[in-house]
Amino acid sequence: MADNLVAHERAAACVAEPQHARALPGVDLAFYQVGPQLLYVGVVALTGMPAYLRLLPRWSVGLVLVSSLLPVATLDLLPVAAAGYLVALLPLRRRLDGR
Template sequence: MTTNPSKAAHPNKATDPIKATDPVEVTDPSKTTDPSKTKNPVKTARFALVAAPLLTVAYGGIRALDGIDGTRGPGLAWTTGHLAFVAALILFVPALLEMRRVAGRGAFATVTAGAGIVGAALGLAQFVIDIVAGLLASGHADMQRMVGEAQEVAGVELAVYAVGPALFYVALSMLAVHLAAVRAVPVWMPVAVFLGAVVPLVSHDLLPVGGLLMLGGFVPLLRSAAPVPARAMA
């Protein structure tokens, strides 16, 4: 029996590309970047830029109500107001980091933001002392005694009640000035932030005004999309 030559496989016949087996590259889904995840830190920071000043306003308002009877603390208003500002101080941390990001993550912005975070941590310690004293005290005089005893601990009054808050507000203001210097924000922004930091020092009753000024100063940061090139303050 003879074989039909037309059915024989020709040695030079090209392989059917449809039947060819090519290696298929499989993308590891764990290595893909979810755009929503990359935006989360910025969203968190922008939330903090709004919430931190508003919580400052809330603290100032609750503090004013607490003082209607002539004394402040202990009680629900004292504790609630202080908790509001504790939350504000915590949220000022991502706010400072966002200001550093927008400034370009340079040396000056990094050091200043770090100083601000240290100041916020020391301020947080002050408010924790006040809250604990308010919860444990039997009355206003007893609360003042407890706070006084805490301040008598070596270094507490200087670091927690004096240097810490000043360091926080100075760093926040300097970082705002730096942002204007690198043209990341308009020149009025650091003015608003500085006034928001200074006004409460004139009178604690002006805390709500200071919070609103701070909120207004942060508005340009809510609109900023990309950081400027990294640079250091000359």
């Protein structure tokens, strides 16, 4: 019975742990406010590199940028944004298959 009590206390401590991590200075800013937006900046930058090397058409970068901004308007546009990513990156797939 004592083992069950100790296990229960450990489980409760693990559940409460994320609240302590979020209280650290900078964690909220890095992981919940700025960090997710940097993902989309990176996606646009990583799409721009093959476009610069002419592995992707230039419109692909614009389509990725628009697709990244669509969910900001409303989350209902998330499937449209995913389709935009797919259309933007399809020329890269065709080009890599041809090699």
